[in-house]
Amino acid sequence: MAALAALLLATLLAALAYLLRLLRSLVWVPHRLERRLRRQGIRGPPRSLLYGNAAEYGALIAAHSAPLASFHHAFVGRAAPEYRDWAAQYGRPFVFWFGPRPRLVVSGPEVAKAVLTDSTGAFRKGSGSNVNPLSRQLLGEGLVALTGEKWAHHRRVISPAFNMERIKGWIPEISAITSSMLDKWEVQGETRAEFEIDVNKEFHTLSADVISCIAFGSSYEEGKRIFELQDEQVQLALLAMRTFYFPGFRFVPTKKNQRRHSLNKEIRNSLRRLIEINRKKCEDSKNLLGLMLSASKTDTEFKMGIEEIIDECKTFYFAGKETTANLLTWATLLLALCKEWQHKARDEVLQVCGKNEHPNAETLSSLKIVNMVLKETLRLYPPALFVNRTVTRDVKLGKLDIPAGTQLNLPIIDIHHDVDIWGANAEEFDPSRFADGKSYHLGAYFPFGIGPAICVGQNLAMVEAKLALAMVLQQFALDVSSSYVHAPMKVMTLQPQYGAQLLVHKI
Numbered sequence: 001m002a003a004l005a006a007l008l009l010a011t012l013l014a015a016l017a018y019l020l021r022l023l024r025s026l027v028w029v030p031h032r033l034e035r036r037l038r039r040q041g042i043r044g045p046p047r048s049l050l051y052g053n054a055a056e057y058g059a060l061i062a063a064h065s066a067p068l069a070s071f072h073h074a075f076v077g078r079a080a081p082e083y084r085d086w087a088a089q090y091g092r093p094f095v096f097w098f099g100p101r102p103r104l105v106v107s108g109p110e111v112a113k114a115v116l117t118d119s120t121g122a123f124r125k126g127s128g129s130n131v132n133p134l135s136r137q138l139l140g141e142g143l144v145a146l147t148g149e150k151w152a153h154h155r156r157v158i159s160p161a162f163n164m165e166r167i168k169g170w171i172p173e174i175s176a177i178t179s180s181m182l183d184k185w186e187v188q189g190e191t192r193a194e195f196e197i198d199v200n201k202e203f204h205t206l207s208a209d210v211i212s213c214i215a216f217g218s219s220y221e222e223g224k225r226i227f228e229l230q231d232e233q234v235q236l237a238l239l240a241m242r243t244f245y246f247p248g249f250r251f252v253p254t255k256k257n258q259r260r261h262s263l264n265k266e267i268r269n270s271l272r273r274l275i276e277i278n279r280k281k282c283e284d285s286k287n288l289l290g291l292m293l294s295a296s297k298t299d300t301e302f303k304m305g306i307e308e309i310i311d312e313c314k315t316f317y318f319a320g321k322e323t324t325a326n327l328l329t330w331a332t333l334l335l336a337l338c339k340e341w342q343h344k345a346r347d348e349v350l351q352v353c354g355k356n357e358h359p360n361a362e363t364l365s366s367l368k369i370v371n372m373v374l375k376e377t378l379r380l381y382p383p384a385l386f387v388n389r390t391v392t393r394d395v396k397l398g399k400l401d402i403p404a405g406t407q408l409n410l411p412i413i414d415i416h417h418d419v420d421i422w423g424a425n426a427e428e429f430d431p432s433r434f435a436d437g438k439s440y441h442l443g444a445y446f447p448f449g450i451g452p453a454i455c456v457g458q459n460l461a462m463v464e465a466k467l468a469l470a471m472v473l474q475q476f477a478l479d480v481s482s483s484y485v486h487a488p489m490k491v492m493t494l495q496p497q498y499g500a501q502l503l504v505h506k507i
């Protein structure tokens, strides 16, 4: 009897301690953070205790959901309305909440540079969305989600697969993959002089194929199921990111959670199989999988377990496909709209590579105009709309006193469209901004981030995009189709909501 009473008491005490911790985390800490921000005049939409501003955010997106009346580039108010509406209403910086931690949206190149290049450890990669275990399922515990020593270790293992020399070695493969995409376009052109194509779909397949081939030594077909499952995971991850996460909620068997678990399990199993199939081929290779497999065999600090490798594969499948596909999509749409730059870029490609030669490492580096077009596309239509950091200790940022626990949101897209930085024509497509010799502030333009956590796939993305765009221009003329509806939208990355229909004809 006494033992039962003691057990009961212990359970009660444990439950009380849990409750107190929960209250502290859900009520006291957010209240304290909010008060400190308020005292400095930082405001935002009124929040609810559990859901923060998820409802207001949903309403804001819905209010701006109509497609744009024409194909213009002043679309930040549609794709990321918080940076315009809430900034106008509450001033800058402003704060909003998706759960119990504030997201402080800061602005200006100086702040972006200070935060991203900080070496004191005051700002940690990732934020609320990464902390939510449900959204973390999408990318796994890979490089994007990792922090601290473990992140540095993975980064050291992985980076060599993406250095420029290594990427240049992959040019023939990327060129062959692009060629086979264009052969299919050509077949369509055999019966009609001009035909419509959704380039967004085409470039998603292309970049999925490229990442499968050069990172894992496999083909798109092998990885296709993983990409499809990840597409479904994106929707569920987005839901999770925008709602409050109650500790332990992932174990509650709701319909969505069950689907999340089965997707996660199937992706991990598919990756495990894929790694096994390609193990032999990759072990001696210096591709991403090869480097990670080598790391799994060492007994040094670089050791990586199979589950860690699977996590990284998830990260790379997603990060490698979405972003580059969207860069290519927006670049071709912009060139289809702006004939002057389409002609300039094509003339350059034909002059440097001729009509029939695929670009190689040497000719690729001579394609200055194509490079300028891609850089301007990344400015106007950055695939990653923002970068997040968690503030690890109380820190001074300019005049602001930012308390530990705040999530900092660096709005890439807003800074890239800022008239004060880019001038009166900030919302116009003008690749000449990036002509040789022209400079800009490091924190004013950072589509790949800056500092120690800068995108590890940057070289691959740029080589792939340059090569694919040059090959498209070499063979096809592009026009915007009358069925294209201009509706840039944030779905993790910046995407055309209704596809990217172009009219294409062989030249």
Ligand code: HEM
Pocket (backbone or CB within 6 Å): 116, 125, 143, 144, 155, 211, 315, 316, 319, 320, 321, 323, 324, 327, 382, 383, 384, 386, 387, 388, 446, 447, 448, 449, 450, 452, 453, 454, 455, 456, 457, 458, 460, 461
């Ligand atoms: C146009 C294409 C791309 C854009 C715009 C882009 C953008 C970004 C940005 C903004 C970050 C966050 C940096 C930070 O937190 O400071 C990032 C990180 C990352 N990207 Fe990319 N990315 C692109 C292509 C790729 C590709 C092709 C891959 C892989 C093959 C890749 C893999 C990653 C990984 C693994 C990280 C996390 C790096 C780390 O935390 O160390 N990205 N990217």
